[in-house]
Amino acid sequence: MKPAPFEYVVAGSWDEAVAALDGDSRVLAGGQSLVPLMNQRLVRPRRLVDISGIPGLIERRRGALRIGATVRQAALERSTLIAGGWPLLRQAVRHVGHPATRARGTIGGSVVHADPRAELICALIALDARFTLSSGRAVHGPLQLGPGELLTAIEVPRLQPFAKSAFVAYARTSGSFADAAVAVVLEPDRAADAVLGAGRAGEAEAAVRAGASATDAAALAADLVDGDHHRALVAELTRRALVEAGHA
């Protein structure tokens, strides 16, 4: 399990990183997904551009949360800004891998790697996050990077006062990829319900706003996924998440 030969470039800034990228390159952030794939030789880039040294901050800008792409997952767990204003991210990141992988893995790496089982993506979707790219573009919704484009930051809008959130997952063991997970954000006039790998459950959200019970709304969320056991998991996890976020 050693990678095929590759060239290694350290980028000190986003401009340097963009300049170093070509069609045969891959970006190395925390490496917790990419390096195992390279070690199995399933991914064989000619050049690796290491952006992990580019500084990234967790900060509040005009009320919104801005997280640099290279911020380690472990930093999300420790941030008091996140704990106070966007606790869903803290709730979700605890389901991502293990403490050792969270110490290296980055939030940007999770987003760009776009594994359908990525818990952080599910939470960011529930939070209506926007992705800022090196080209200056900002993307809301599914992230498609153009050639030579890099994710540089993630912006999460301010939540309304009295917002409540919950992240509930079922995984075979603590730290393994979840078989199903649900992120819920309930605000006085907004309900967000994101299902791992399937996006927002619009009908369930509408039902919650219309006063449906958690069980009834959860049944609608299950319609987003295939497979009867998977549906049962999503229904139960949605119900629990809604109850945990204060919806009966």
Place this chain on the structure above:
Amino acid sequence: MGVASTLGQPVRRREDARLLAGRGRFLDDIELPDALHMAFVRSPHPHARFELKRPGRLTFTAASVAGRVAPPQIVPPPGLTVEPIPHPVLADGIVRYVGQPLAAVVAESRALAEDLAERVEVEYEPLPAVDDPRAGETMVRWEKSEGDVAGAFARAAHVVRSERVIPRLVAAPMETRGALAAMEGGRLTVWTSSQSAHRPRAQLAQSLRMSEDELRVIVPDVGGGFGSKGTLPVETPLVAFAARELGRPVRWIEDRRENFLAAPQGRGISGVVELAFDAEGRILALRGRVLADLGAYLLPSTPIPPHTTAMLLAGCYDIPAVEVFVTGARTHKVPTGPYRGAGRPEAAYLIETAMDTAARQLGVDPIELRRRNFVRAFPHRTALGWTYDSGDFEACLDRALELVGEPEGHIGVAMCVERSAGLFEHASVTRDGEVRVGSVPAGQGHETVFAQIAADKLGLDVDQITVITGDTDEVADGVGSFASRSTAMGGSAVAAAADDLLAGGPGVARFESEQVFTSGAYVAVVEVDPATGAVRVVKLVAVDDAGRIINPLLAEGQVVGGAVQGLGASLLEAVDGAPATLHDYSLPTAGEIPAFATAFLESPSPHNPLGAKGIGESGTIGAPAAIANAVAAAVGMRLDPPFTAEKVWRALR
């Protein structure tokens, strides 16, 4: 003199100061600056004809080692009929499992060796593969019949039939396997991550046609074996051969992917148990059929687990008549071999789930049904032919029921009996406290237990004892550490060597004994979430009778560790279909570990001076059967492991 004996005391592990501080010295820590790294070309097909195109000069192939490296010999347990299908060193024209090595290359680093390995051109012609052992040719056969089985079934008031399947498992030790070989002063030294030093030396001598004197085998610290390091990897003779041929040290450290592909797997057993009961619920006879999925070839130890499964099928019950057939089938999979328990968990699972099924069918409480059938007098020769030396099965059960209290959730009870020890072990002891013993630790705590035994005899403090293991130049002879034998055999050898020293002799002993039989009672408490099917084991109670306990702290560690491996086998683990990786094969983590209550009863073994029996496998034997019975109680029907959320959820619908 005047130092108090520590036998029976919870002396803390002396090796932990070294191991926990990162000062352990494992195989890959041994630096030989000039060493080449070996990598293997492995089959991507379960069954295929192949042709190697233009192998390079430093490529080892079946053709290039023919007549110079022999496959390991198969030495089956007595009474087994075994087809001569040894594992080839390198595949010759045909591969029979995914991961089978067909060529080896060496280079200056492991990464370069992998580059070379992937450049070896192989043309494969895939062939049909046998996945189901019921369709495989027979490689191993065994049968045993005693008493009037047909008559017993004819006059039985109740006949109970139970058919169960245990999937294949991966041992997954934290340190993978591997070898390092170097010519030193005209002799070949082989470092290997192993549960024995002397057996690999004998196997290497046979494989390489060398005398044992020309070989030195050194086993450094070992990061777990669980049976999978009791069999010499087929790759090891090739590593040694290459070092001798090339005149340079050669290193092969198995990576995690190889460990999942090519290390022997455990279990892979299905069985049918039929029990004939009289009107009072006494067992009159047992019929058993065991089918083992042995994989593509026989490693030296491959036939052992199915044989042990059969021999322990009567469990802790007094069954006068038996008829058992074992079939070991050939499939296109990596060979199986001993994995912690090695037949004992299979036997306990088959008989203990059958007892619960019988209790339901007879309308008797499962605990009461067990009591009616316990063996109560020792020694007890079972109808299958092994002799239980000592025990008190009912006392174990009573203690376990006390410890479980009044639980919330569903409970399952299982008894277990395990063979341990046997053969011989060698030790020597000096006046200044140097102990040499043929047992080889893989993390169990030998440096502590053997020091306790020697210190007790010599009147020294435990810290004045040095324990030396795992070097055929340092230790004159030995067998090794498997079958839960180290305390009973190695410990008794140390005691006997110390006795010899105190009697004026050279302080050397070869201790021989027949097998001893550990027993126990396990209770699992489980909760099942009906909405998701998720099973949570809330509590495990383990009461073990392993004879005299030398160190209760270490003994409890063995029980808990084994039970957690058993928990993994119950809830998570199975190799079915394509070879697994750690991405899809889940091992239990700290998050899944239940509350434990453990206790020991002590029925000393009459077969060794310590009165000791093995404890290394008990948890893997008792816990899965208890969990299975608890899950069956919760779900209302019988399932086979692993009890995944999806499987349980479907059963509940």
